[in-house]
Amino acid sequence: MEAVVYTCLGLMLVFGILAVMLHSMLKSAIALAAASAALGVIMYELGAIWAAIFEVSVCSGLVTVIFISAISLSNTDKKDLPKLYEDGKRMAFLPLVLIISGILLIVVAISSVSSLPVPTPVAEVADNFREILWNHRQADIWGQIIVLITGALAVAVLFKEGELP
Amino acid sequence: MSEQIFESAILITGFLLIISGCYCLIRTYHMIKIIIGIEVAMKAVSMFIILSGYISGNEDLAQTFVITSIVIEVVVAVVAAGIAINLYRKYGSMDIRNLTKLKG
Amino acid sequence: MRVIANIQMVANIAVLFFVIPLAIIAVNTLLPKKLAGRVSFYLGGFAGIMQAAAAAADFFLLSANRLHEYEFSLLWDLSIEGSERFSVDSLSLVMLFCIGMVTIVSVLVAKQTVHDRKRAYVNLLMTLILGMNGMVLVTDLFSLYVFLEVVGLSSFILIAMFKTDTGLEGAFKYLVMSVMATVFMLTGLAFIFMQTGSLQYKHVGMNVLRFQSHSQSVLIYAALILLISGFAIKTGAVPFHSWLPDAHQSANTAISILLSGIVIKVAGIYGFIVLVDLFNEVPAINMTVAVIGTVSIITGALLAMQQNHFKRIVAYSSVSQVGYILLGISTGSTLGLLGTVVHIFNHATFKSALFSNAAALHEQVGSLDINEMGGLEKRMPVTAFSSVTAFLSTTGIPPFAGFWSKLLIIMALWKSNMQVFAGIALVASIFTAAYFLRIQKKVFFGKLPDKYENLTEVKGTVKFAEIMLSVVTILTGVFFPLALLYLKGRGII
Numbered sequence: 001m002e003a004v005v006y007t008c009l010g011l012m013l014v015f016g017i018l019a020v021m022l023h024s025m026l027k028s029a030i031a032l033a034a035a036s037a038a039l040g041v042i043m044y045e046l047g048a049i050w051a052a053i054f055e056v057s058v059c060s061g062l063v064t065v066i067f068i069s070a071i072s073l074s075n076t077d078k079k080d081l082p083k084l085y086e087d088g089k090r091m092a093f094l095p096l097v098l099i100i101s102g103i104l105l106i107v108v109a110i111s112s113v114s115s116l117p118v119p120t121p122v123a124e125v126a127d128n129f130r131e132i133l134w135n136h137r138q139a140d141i142w143g144q145i146i147v148l149i150t151g152a153l154a155v156a157v158l159f160k161e162g163e164l165p
Numbered sequence: 166m167s168e169q170i171f172e173s174a175i176l177i178t179g180f181l182l183i184i185s186g187c188y189c190l191i192r193t194y195h196m197i198k199i200i201i202g203i204e205v206a207m208k209a210v211s212m213f214i215i216l217s218g219y220i221s222g223n224e225d226l227a228q229t230f231v232i233t234s235i236v237i238e239v240v241v242a243v244v245a246a247g248i249a250i251n252l253y254r255k256y257g258s259m260d261i262r263n264l265t266k267l268k269g
Numbered sequence: 270m271r272v273i274a275n276i277q278m279v280a281n282i283a284v285l286f287f288v289i290p291l292a293i294i295a296v297n298t299l300l301p302k303k304l305a306g307r308v309s310f311y312l313g314g315f316a317g318i319m320q321a322a323a324a325a326a327d328f329f330l331l332s333a334n335r336l337h338e339y340e341f342s343l344l345w346d347l348s349i350e351g352s353e354r355f356s357v358d359s360l361s362l363v364m365l366f367c368i369g370m371v372t373i374v375s376v377l378v379a380k381q382t383v384h385d386r387k388r389a390y391v392n393l394l395m396t397l398i399l400g401m402n403g404m405v406l407v408t409d410l411f412s413l414y415v416f417l418e419v420v421g422l423s424s425f426i427l428i429a430m431f432k433t434d435t436g437l438e439g440a441f442k443y444l445v446m447s448v449m450a451t452v453f454m455l456t457g458l459a460f461i462f463m464q465t466g467s468l469q470y471k472h473v474g475m476n477v478l479r480f481q482s483h484s485q486s487v488l489i490y491a492a493l494i495l496l497i498s499g500f501a502i503k504t505g506a507v508p509f510h511s512w513l514p515d516a517h518q519s520a521n522t523a524i525s526i527l528l529s530g531i532v533i534k535v536a537g538i539y540g541f542i543v544l545v546d547l548f549n550e551v552p553a554i555n556m557t558v559a560v561i562g563t564v565s566i567i568t569g570a571l572l573a574m575q576q577n578h579f580k581r582i583v584a585y586s587s588v589s590q591v592g593y594i595l596l597g598i599s600t601g602s603t604l605g606l607l608g609t610v611v612h613i614f615n616h617a618t619f620k621s622a623l624f625s626n627a628a629a630l631h632e633q634v635g636s637l638d639i640n641e642m643g644g645l646e647k648r649m650p651v652t653a654f655s656s657v658t659a660f661l662s663t664t665g666i667p668p669f670a671g672f673w674s675k676l677l678i679i680m681a682l683w684k685s686n687m688q689v690f691a692g693i694a695l696v697a698s699i700f701t702a703a704y705f706l707r708i709q710k711k712v713f714f715g716k717l718p719d720k721y722e723n724l725t726e727v728k729g730t731v732k733f734a735e736i737m738l739s740v741v742t743i744l745t746g747v748f749f750p751l752a753l754l755y756l757k758g759r760g761i762i
Contacts, residue, residue, distance in 0.1 A: 002171055016182045016205045020189040020198075028201050037378065039208050041181050042175075043231070047224045050214045051231040055211065058235050063204065063242050067178075070197055070246040074253040081195075083353050090192045094185060096212045100185055102177065109173040112487070116169045117463065129225040138345040139227050139353045141285070143415035144236050146403070148244065148395045148421045151240035155390045157430045158247030181450060190445060199445060206452045213459035221466035230411055230462075234455065236420045241451075244422055245444055248429050252437050264438040267515040 005045050010040040017098070021091055023082045036060035050074040050129055175216050182209035196249040196259045200242060207238050271579060279340035280328050283357050286365060286402040287343055290317050290370070290395040293478060297391050305388045309539045313376040313391040316398065321369030328362040340408075345702070353409055353469070356439045358508040360542070363610050365619045368401050369537050370741075371530040374621040377734040378628045379523035381727075386430060390523075393430065397423035397527065401535040410458055410468040410754050413543065414451075421447045424528060439457045439512075439519030446512040450502035458496030474547045489551075496544055504537025506561050506595065507568040510588045514576075517584035522628040524581060529587045530621045534613050538591065542609070555572040555599045562595030563693050569702030574707065579630060579637040582708055583623045586663065589701060590616050596694055597678040600685040607756075608677030615670045615745065619659040622738035628658045628728035629735065639708060644717030648724040654714040655735035660705040665698050670745035 015035035036059040043052035082088055105124045133141075188208030190199055211231050218227020249259060256263040282311070293312045297305060331339060338349065338358035347354055372394065385392050400419030407413050425447070430438035462468055465476040466696040505513030513533070517525045541558060548554050569589030577583045594616070597609035629652045631637055635643070662671035673697070682691035726732065 002167070005171070006174065007235075010206055011172060012174055012208070013178050013181060014230065017185050017210065019201050019205055023199050025195070025201075028198065032201055035208055039212055042212060042216050046219045048218065048228045048231065051228040052210055054232050054235050056251050058239060059204075059208070062239055066239075066242050066246055067197065070200075070250055073250050074197070076260055078193060082182045084258070085190070085198075086196045087193060087195070087198070090194065091189070093430070094188050094192075097188060098184060100360050102250075105177045105180055109177060116172050117220050118168055119172075119222065129228055132225045133229045133232075135345075135349050135350050136226075136232075137412075138342065139355065139403070139409060139412040140233050140415055141417060142228065142343060143403060143412060146396060146419050147237055147240050147415070147422065150393075150419060150426070151243055153389065153392050153396065154240070154244045154247055154422070154426050157253060157393070157426055158244065163185055179313065183456070186451065194549075196441070198304070201678050203445075203448045203452075206448075207455075210452055210455040210459065213456055214462065217459045218464035222468050223462075226467070227462070233411070233415055235656075238416065239419070241444075241448065242420060242519075244425050245448075248425065248437055248441050248444065251429065251432055252441065255432075255434060255437065264441065266435045266438055267519055 001045050005042055008038040008041045023087055023092065025071045029071065033060040033064040116156050172216065172220065175212060179212050181208040182206065193210045194260050194262055196252065198260060204242065275330050275334055277337065279327055279339045281356065282323050283329045283341050283683050284343060285319065286406065287399065289319050290399045294392050294395045297388055307393040309387040310376055310380050315372060316373030316395060318370050320372060321366050321400065324362045324366035324369060325342050326361060327357055328359065331359065335615060337393035354410065356408050357406065360610060363614060364405045364539060365402060367614055368398060368531055371527060371617050371621055372398060374625065374734050374738065375523050375526045377730040378526060378625055379729040381632060382523050382597060382628050389430060393423050393427050397427065401531065404467045404535050404537055410473060414454060414458065418535055420532060424466045424532055427524045428516055429603055431521055435519035435660065436742065439516040441514045442518040445500050450499040453495040457492040457499065460492035464479040464489060470547060480525040491549060493551065493554060499562055500537050500540035501558055503540065504591055505588055506534050507565045507588065513588060514581050514584040518578060518580045522624055522631060526621050526624040529584060529624060530617045531627050533587060533591060538613065545598050545601055548603055555601050557689050559594050559599035559687060563597060563690055566592030566597065566694065570704060573704040577638055577641055578639055582704060583627065587620060590663065593675060593678055593694060596682060596690055600681040600687065602681055602682065603687055604677060605681035606675055608681050611677060612674035615662060616675050618741050619662045619671065622655050622659040622735060622742065624736065625731055625734045626652050629731050632726055632727050632731065633719065639711040642712045643715040647717060648712040648721065649726045651726055651732055651735055655710065655739040656713065658739045658742050660709060664702045664705060668746045670742050671748065672746065673726060673749040
């Protein structure tokens with residue numbers, strides 16, 4: 001299990017950085033979807049099966065669709081992108097920042113790794129997830145319903161074609 | 166001990182992803198890229214929540230949190246894309262350097 | 270027997286805080302388009318009035334039964350072990366009342382400033398109210414975050430919905446800052462969750478004492494820093510204030526009233542109240558909140574002095590006034606909390622009044638640049654009067670409402686051995702007076718430019734809102750000592 005998680009962590013980091021660094025928006029969106037898929041595998045390995053399903057289907061599926069439709073609505077010539085947005089210059093220091101903060105974080109981790117809490121094993125209860133979602137988190141469910149209503153209103157208001165003032 | 170190294174690895178990866186996302190948010194000029202930076206940081210946050218559930222033995226509670234936050238994330242992405250597209254229709258580009266009407 | 274019936278009533282009324290906005294969204298969406306254009310505003314106003322009435326009724330029922338809080342649910346079984354619950358207490362009821370009041374003012378102003386997309390405006394207003402009501406009623410940090418996102422999303426759409434250049438720009442900036450707040454907050458929540466295994470207020474508060482070992486307290490401190498930054502962004506406190514004047518200036522005035530009058534308080538300040546309450550064992554949190562508050566008071570006032578746009582000045586004034594509210598929270602005492610709550614109410618009143626003035630000026634003068642105005646007092650006496658009362662209340666001149674709340678906050682600071690902050694809060698009132706005197710002088714006093722010779726006073730609902738808010742400000746100020754006596758008699762203080 002650990003080997004799979006370590007591999008996926010590496011993949012997620014690489015794809016995440018690619019999503020941020022790539023010039024082409026389309027490639028960025030695809031890299032984001034790949035990072036999302038890697039996260040799905042990590043979630044599955046950590047025992048969060050439902051969250052993994054959601055992550056893969058919604059985040060790497062639906063969100064990518066949203067991005068691609070937004071990108072296709074705003075077609076800038078691909079060749080102009082690097083020149084227009086100077087991403088190469090603006091993002092040039094990111095690898096350096098990441099390496100420095102990575103070293104710092106590893107130093108912190110080494111000095112305090114033994115004091116991190118040890119995982120508590122949980123007793124497996126059938127359908128425990130469903131029970132928690134429906135019996136314990138009702139306020140969240142109401143919140144989700146209201147978020148979805150807001151989302152529907154957003155689509156109706158913001159994506160409506162028409163004269164701009 | 167190996168469990169704790171495993172947890173630290175996840176924490177470090179998550180922090181690096183959050184740094185990349187926030188760096189992108191601050192430095193890039195492209196609106197869609199800003200939203201992608203947001204998403205990258207949110208991925209790391211979902212991972213933190215699942216890790217917390219794994220450590221404290223509440224995987225199922227953590228799952229409900231993550232599912233709720235994914236739903237919210239999608240709606241945020243829709244709203245952000247909607248605003249970006251309207252700005253594109255106004256200015257003909259996704260460049261945030263056009264946004265200079267509000268100053269002071 | 271009678272008492273028990275009353276307690277059941279509390280829950281029955283509290284359910285209305287969710288049912289009314291949801292019902293209005295349903296009705297408003299299903300109405301035929303032509304009819305909706307005519308009745309949408311009445312539906313919105315109805316929601317505001319019902320909300321204020323329900324909050325007031327619940328407040329009196331609760332204090333008549335001498336209860337501090339009452340738990341209720343929305344269509345679920347409270348007897349299940351570990352289930353979430355909504356809870357009303359005096360603090361949340363005051364917040365709910367303020368939400369209702371500001372909603373009424375917003376709808377009154379919208380009647381004259383919102384000309385198209387009336388239906389969408391009312392629908393989004395309702396989701397905004399739902400989000401704010403949820404935030405003050407939940408008893409779980411994660412649910413607080415969920416409803417916070419509802420508030421945030423509704424605000425972005427409300428700012429952007431008229432698709433003006435400035436509106437879209439302000440909304441985008443607000444969205445980017447807000448998402449950073451989300452990332453900070455969720456990371457903080459994850460760390461707390463790692464330690465406690467639950468995010469319900471009672472579990473978090475109970476478990477804080479357990480963090481003995483060094484690394485665990487490091488994680489908790491990291492979580493606290495992240496949560497405080499997140500809520501500070503949502504409040505628009507310095508140094509995270511950059512989005513606030515942009516968003517509040519660019520939105521339609523009816524929406525600025527909501528954002529400045531209530532959204533920053535529910536989304537940000539209420540989060541701070543919860544944090545200080547849950548982590549009162551950690552002494553550093555009070556000092557941090559106090560420092561953020563002081564810096565906000567001074568920076569907000571200094572920046573307000575340099576602006577030339579009426580709404581922008583009022584928005585920076587919000588940054589400054591929020592600082593006073595944060596100082597009140599930082600004391601952690603009941604007196605400080607009372608001062609905070611009263612200042613939240615007062616700020617909601619006078620900020621709504623000032624934005625109604627902005628709407629009136631925008632309707633009549635057509636511009637909000639204060640350099641172009643002057644001497645409008647003669648042509649717009651009601652607006653001038655309401656602006657002066659709001660300004661006196663903001664500055665804290667007795668006997669206006671703002672005086673009492675600032676007095677309570679400064680007294681609480683003094684009693685909690687934070688005399689330095691009390692001194693700064695007192696001195697900073699002079700800055701408040703300075704920028705408001707400038708605005709009054711440039712807009713309402715002096716010589717009337719020739720082009721405004723034929724200007725008339727604003728009519729209709731905006732005028733009504735201005736008069737209503739002036740009356741509320743004055744009456745609150747005059748009758749506040751009585752209110753204190755009542756609260757003391759009921760054992761709330």
